[in-house]
Amino acid sequence: MQRTRISSSPERSRIFPKEVDMREVDAASRYRILDTEGVLAFIGSLPEIRALLGGGPQSWRVREVGDGNLNLIFVVQGADGSVCVKQALPYVRVAGTSWPLTLERAFFEASYYSAVAPLVGGLIPRVYHYDPELYCTVMECLSPHIILRKGLIAGQHYPNAAREIGEYIARVSLFTSDLTRPFEHRMDGIALFARNKALVRITVDLVFCDPYRCNERNRHTSPQLDEIVADLRNDGRLKVAAAHFARTFLNEGQALVHGDLHSGSVMVTAGDTRVIDPEFAFYGPIGFDLGAFLGNLLLSWYSQPGHATQHNDRVAYQHWILEQVRTFWSSFRRTFTALWAENAHGDVLPESMFAGPGEAITLESARNAFVDRLFADMLGFAACKMIRRIVGFAHVIDFESIRDAGLRAGCEASALAMARTLLTHPAQFHSIEDVIDAVPRMASVTRPPQL
Ligand code: SR1
Ligand code: MG
DSSP states (O other): OOOOOOOOOHHHHHHOSSOOOOTTSOTTSOOOOOOHHHHHHHHHTOHHHHHHHOSOGGGOEEEEOOOSSSEEEEEEEOSSOEEEEEEEOSEETTTEEEEEOOTTHHHHHHHHHHHHHHHHGGGSOOEEEEETTTTEEEEEOOOSOEEHHHHHHTTOOOTTHHHHHHHHHHHHHHHTSTTTSOHHHHHHHHHHHTTOHHHHHHHIIIIIIGGGSOOTTOOOSTTTTHHHHHHHHTOHHHHHHHHHHHHHHHHOOOEEEOSOOSGGGEEEOSSOEEEOOOTTOEEEOHHHHHHHHHHHHHHHHHHGGGGOOSSOOSHHHHHHHHHHHHHHHHHHHHHHHHHHHHOOOSSSSOGGGGOSTTHHHHHHHHHHHHHHHHHHHHHHHHHHHHHHHHHSSSOOHHHHTOOOHHHHHHHHHHHHHHHHHHHHOGGGOSSHHHHHHHHHHHHHHOOOOOO
16 A cells, blocks of 8 residues: 655645545555645646636646635636635544545535536536546635635625525425436435445534534533533433434435535625535435524524624624525525426426316425425524534634633523524424524523633
8 A cells, every 4th residue: 555745844734734644545546635736737737727727837826725624725826817626635634634534525526516507507616627536626716705604703794695595505405306306316316425425424423413422522612611511411302303303314315415505615705605515415305404504694693792892793783694594594485486386397296296176275285384394404403503513523613713712602502592492492483583583582591600
């Protein structure tokens, strides 16, 4: 077996804390972890990318800009344009080499992009090239876009984002499901994405199991939240509810889902929205993507007091976030329902089965019941996503950037209270208005012990 040599620049030692064990990587493959010179050599060999950048590799500027949990991200700037180069590492970047991870996630990401591109228009980046041996994707460099999560922390407004993400999830889930397509199409998709097991494993562990048990990867704001977290891990009803959503996640392959559609997987400008990072893609419950986005809007809401200043208490901004919650769900529901009515040619609930007199009403009520179940799933998944970001591994900067631990704990405790209510008292939430009403109530009922 071959071991890859890694140079020792300061930049590389930041990214690679110790030498990477490459024994998992096929020695015969061209895979190597790219550095800036490697990126130049790689994309310099691609005529389409050379033309896009202009000039030659010697004139291009390359920077590694990744701040995510898993991969390397390079931005390459040429005289005429720029591209983004994303490469999978053989381990979890934020954890280091002690947590190996398969490289194939890059393949599933590229496969997801190509599956959804005909469905979502300009809501994903343009993908220019995928290299199956380097596990590397060359794509559009989104500029001046920023990560939505960062925009929400900064108190920025994005008038289209919630509506467009609702429409995006509606289009992808509807057109990859049995509601509009012959089941063979979904089964082919299941066969392809079922191999993305390593990433599904991460979600099962980090979202549905570890937050509810002792695990050395878990972390929370301590000691402020110690009692709340101990209570959470003793709450049988809560754990059974989380397990219900784990089962739904693993067993309801309704449609192609992004698998990690939180506010860090959306890039925005004031007028443009793009979904990125679909490496967790697989066939799962439609409510999972809905819940990821909703849960992260709610985390943002609860984090806002931690970002208040003397000049801006963020209260008006919290109102705006709740409007986005309403917009998100109503745009999903409206788009999904309208497109379903126009394309009910799949094997489940086809229009042709309901052609008799008066049966249109029966069909409509069956469709409404289906969407109501998606709503319930969305709330449960949102809650699981919120809890994992506060008591598990991989926290979010919405809270992590609040330096005062007491203030941060107060925000986190409120978010936990909301998430626990969503999971343990689902009957309280019949509509999105019920959710919007509950959000501020949960903020007022929870104060962590003052230490
Ligand atoms: C080990 S990866 C941790 C998290 O990063 C990704 O963004 C996913 O949310 C995953 O759970
Ligand atoms: Mg990601």
